[in-house]
Amino acid sequence: MTFTMKQFILSLLIAVTVIVSEGCKSIGPPHMRAGRIEYNKALAESTSEQLLLNIVKMRFLDQPVFLRVSSLTSNISFQSELGTNTTGVFDSTKFPTSVTPTFTWKENPTITYQELTGADYVKQLLAPIPADTIVLLLQSWPADMVLPLAVNEINNVNNTWDPINQNVYDDDDNSHKKFSEIAQTMSKLGMQRTLEWSVTRPTGSSGTLDTAILMNKPKNSQTKVMVQSLLEDLVF
Numbered sequence: 001m002t003f004t005m006k007q008f009i010l011s012l013l014i015a016v017t018v019i020v021s022e023g024c025k026s027i028g029p030p031h032m033r034a035g036r037i038e039y040n041k042a043l044a045e046s047t048s049e050q051l052l053l054n055i056v057k058m059r060f061l062d063q064p065v066f067l068r069v070s071s072l073t074s075n076i077s078f079q080s081e082l083g084t085n086t087t088g089v090f091d092s093t094k095f096p097t098s099v100t101p102t103f104t105w106k107e108n109p110t111i112t113y114q115e116l117t118g119a120d121y122v123k124q125l126l127a128p129i130p131a132d133t134i135v136l137l138l139q140s141w142p143a144d145m146v147l148p149l150a151v152n153e154i155n156n157v158n159n160t161w162d163p164i165n166q167n168v169y170d171d172d173d174n175s176h177k178k179f180s181e182i183a184q185t186m187s188k189l190g191m192q193r194t195l196e197w198s199v200t201r202p203t204g205s206s207g208t209l210d211t212a213i214l215m216n217k218p219k220n221s222q223t224k225v226m227v228q229s230l231l232e233d234l235v236f
Contacts, residue, residue, distance in 0.1 A: 035074055055149045066116035079104040132209040138197045143186035154182055155234060185230050194223055
């Protein structure tokens with residue numbers, strides 16, 4: 001490309017101005033606003049998915065494995081350069097000039113995982129799943145998927161099921177079918193937003209959580225029948 005001296009100086013000033021203005025901007029705050037939320041979502045979703053995966057493994061007598069994120073570091077850098085190469089400056093009023101801008105953006109996340117073992121592993125493996133954890137799962141996953149995997153009994157309806165010797169006892173089989181019907185009804189009502197799951201912390205309490213099922217007014221006669229059937233099944 002051939003420039004006159006005036007054109008060359010003008011283009012050089014414009015390029016330098018752009019690079020200086022970009023270099024003066026701080027890229028940290030915008031990246032923190034976006035990156036922190038995205039990392040938070042990814043960590044929360046992967047934790048829930050890992051929990052559900054291990055529930056399924058335990059249900060089918062497979063060994064669960066828990067990995068904890070012990071540290072998360074994200075390093076970002078931005079670099080801009082401008083290179084020019086001019087020949088024949090003093091030979092004529094026009095001379096060939098090449099301009100080479102370079103922009104480099106790098107993000108290097110470092111995630112450290114730690115396998116849960118020892119006493120902590122045994123405690124987490126054998127301890128009952130807290131009700132608030134199940135409700136949190138139900139807020140993201142359908143009831144007919146979570147309840148059969150995580151709950152042994154709903155009132156007097158047992159979720160008795162043997163993955164190795166299925167349908168060994170008729171009574172257990174009938175109870176398991178009834179349990180599945182309740183879970184499916186809850187799932188259908190949840191998709192309609194007639195049934196909602198709630199987790200709240202009482203005022204002044206730092207450790208305990210209250211869980212509840214919220215029932216909204218049925219929108220049609222079919223939904224009303226499902227609600228009535230569910231309430232009858234849940235009565236002690």
